[in-house]
Structure formats: structure tokens, C-alpha cells
Amino acid sequence: MVSNRRVAEIDLIVTDGHDGLLAAVGSLFTATPRQRCLVHKQRNVLNAVPHRERQEVAAELGGIWKQEKKEDALLNLAAFKAKYRQRYPEAIRSLMEDEEHLLTFYTFPPVMYRYIRSTNAIESLFSNVRRRTDQIDAFTTETSCLTIVWAVMQDIRLPKIPVD
Known part of the structure; x- marks a missing residue:
């Protein structure tokens, strides 16, 4: 769908x-x-x-x-x-x-x-993804790369931004 x-x-x-x-x-x-x-x-x-x-x-x-x-x-x-x-x-x-x-x-x-005030949170996310994907010599397909990226993103715990 x-x-x-x-x-x-x-x-x-x-x-x-x-x-x-x-x-x-x-x-x-x-x-x-x-x-x-x-x-x-x-x-x-x-x-x-x-x-x-x-x-x-x-x-x-x-x-x-x-x-x-x-x-x-x-x-x-x-x-x-x-x-x-x-x-x-x-x-x-x-x-x-x-x-x-x-x-x-x-x-x-x-x-x-x-x-x-800064892009630190997103840069931290990218750094974590890069650290994991840099350990892999080559991805066989785009899907295998996206699977690793998705898995890494699921483990990252960013602080919730208070809205009050």
C-alpha cells in the first residue's frame, strides 16, 4: 500500500x-x-x-x-x-x-x-548511525543499509523536549 x-x-x-x-x-x-x-x-x-x-x-x-x-x-x-x-x-x-x-x-x-538552539541532537543521531555503518565494509543492497540504519535509530534514546 x-x-x-x-x-x-x-x-x-x-x-x-x-x-x-x-x-x-x-x-x-x-x-x-x-x-x-x-x-x-x-x-x-x-x-x-x-x-x-x-x-x-x-x-x-x-x-x-x-x-x-x-x-x-x-x-x-x-x-x-x-x-x-x-x-x-x-x-x-x-x-x-x-x-x-x-x-x-x-x-x-x-x-x-x-x-x-543547536543541531546537536540531530548530529548525535547521525554520529551514532555513522559509527555503526562504518563498521560494515559494503552493503549488498540499499535495503540492507536502510535496515542497519533503522535498527540503530531504534536504539537511540533522545531526550524528550519539554513543551510546558
Whole structure:
């Protein structure tokens, strides 16, 4: 039996900066809000900062998205940009690339923030699948590969995201 079930609506898309993924989901889910993975964004920004100053800059940058309210995060973001615009223009350019998607998580309940600010959960899933499939030299068929992937996914226990 062929199923015609399709995803019709998504509450949030959490992405890294991959252009192909952004184009695909952007064309299908035009009204869906997007959260930029803050782990990837922070790494990209810090790549434009000298090693000797990364720890200090990282603390300030991470402090932006650890604010309780979006208004406070916006104030910290503005202060961060003003402070480093002249010294690290490439870092600020990188930060501003996705500025409109950095603080989307604030539209959700605070108990969800830590789960939806990054792509860590999905990357952990992919890592577990990769670890199991890398042990196999070659799959005889596509079905055998999918069977292993499905089995691995059944054993992975991701934390439930609270919605209250």
C-alpha cells in the first residue's frame, strides 16, 4: 500500500549554514521560522578572531543567547557588534549573515531553549548511525543499509523536549 502522508507544517527548522538544506526547506516550508545553530555560528564567528582572544570573545558571544529575555539578548548583541565591529569586521560580518535567525528560539517556551538552539541532537543521531555503518565494509543492497540504519535509530534514546 502506498502512503500519501506528507509533512504539511513544521514548527521550527534548526539548521547550520548549509545552503542546500536552506534552499530545500525554504522552498517547501516558507512560513516556518528558522533557528540558526548557535554552536556552528559561534564557531564560524570565532574563526575570525585571533586565538589569544577567543576565550574572552566566546564568553561574550555565548552570553548573548543565554539571556532570559529576547530584549536583553538583542541589547547584548548590539553591544557585541559595536565593541568588535572595528577590531574584527569579518567576525561581525559572519555574525550578521544569519542575524535574523539567531534568536528565533525566544518565541518558544524557555524550557525548550537548550534543545532548539543547536543541531546537536540531530548530529548525535547521525554520529551514532555513522559509527555503526562504518563498521560494515559494503552493503549488498540499499535495503540492507536502510535496515542497519533503522535498527540503530531504534536504539537511540533522545531526550524528550519539554513543551510546558
